[in-house]
């Protein structure tokens with residue numbers, strides 16, 4: 630354990646009083662290194678989480694490289710957090726010490742706007758507070774899950790069901806909810822043909838969940854290298870997008886296409902794969918803009934949409950769904966000193982299918 634109380638620090642609630650071990654990028658594009666970061670005092674509504682596992686999301690890589698801009702450094706990434714409650718604030722009602730819990734991409738929001746009230750906190754009109762690379766409502770920078778401990782409001786904490794091991798549950802907090810939410814919103818289920826583009830961290834959970842929801846699932850991957858895995862995860866069909874005939878062969882096939890690709894997508898080509906009234910939902914967050922020929926959506930009354938994670942209640946629903954169907958993430962568990970190596974493999978589309986950090990090695 631590396632929570633150290635700094636006895637000399639004044640005991641005001643907003644003042645960080647502990648420093649915890651973490652891995653941080655000191656500046657854009659610089660390899661991550663071991664450091665310590667402050668955590669605030671446990672407030673009345675907070676829980677202190679002893680982090681056990683943290684998933685590595687491609688969003689971590691975009692952000693440490695400052696690919697989306699406005700990065701805050703040093704940056705401790707990590708928004709796929711699984712751990713155990715170590716302490717609860719005086720007014721906490723939903724958790725007790727020892728509970729298995731998770732934290733995803735947000736740790737706060739305004740709580741009063743229409744979206745926060747509707748359980749869509751990720752669309753808070755004042756902006757959700759990101760788990761890292763953000764400034765909290767107390768004015769302090771937030772630091773993510775590549776760390777040993779986290780203090781977070783109980784309302785932004787979810788329960789990890791007993792049926793899910795903490796290591797395979799961690800990636801569900803971002804990769805899981807990011808695919809579950811659009812699958813539910815666009816009603817993936819029996820009789821629906823769903824394609825998942827990109828078999829990485831997000832994509833592999835999309836395949837598992839779409840299959841569990843009863844849809845007929847196709848993977849569209851750059852090559853056929855991951856075909857056996859795709860079929861094992863629940864896909865009935867698997868096609869290489871690098872094969873010149875794929876787009877012609879599959880024209881007009883799908884009700885729903887979910888793109889998880891981290892690079893700009895050839896939107897017109899993928900829109901051509903939709904049925905009339907079909908939807909292409911993009912969850913990948915590339916660093917550059919993409920172009921679109923509007924005739925690609927005019928003909929066939931097609932929808933091009935985006936989706937960002939999901940609300941807190943829906944995240945809990947997703948975890949319960951995954952526990953019920955036995956859907957953990959496929960992971961490669963790594964020590965913290967392999968984080969930079971793992972980043973290189975994710976960038977090479979060589980992750981099978983989520984790196985998860987054993988935070989006891991930080």
Ligand code: NAP
Nearest residue numbers: 687688827828829830831850851891892912913914937938
């Ligand atoms: P990932 O594990 O790297 O998976 C992305 C997959 O996309 C790769 O495995 C690869 O699959 C495919 N791909 C990569 N580069 C490609 C290219 N140039 N052309 C075509 N396909 C390519 O990443 P991830 O963690 O799943 O995240 C994916 C994206 O979603 C990132 O941009 C991330 O920031 C974003 N994201 C968005 C949200 C949201 O709320 N919207 C949440 C989390 C993450 P194949 O090998 O099968 O081709």
Ligand code: ZN
Nearest residue numbers: 686688803804
């Ligand atoms: Zn993520």
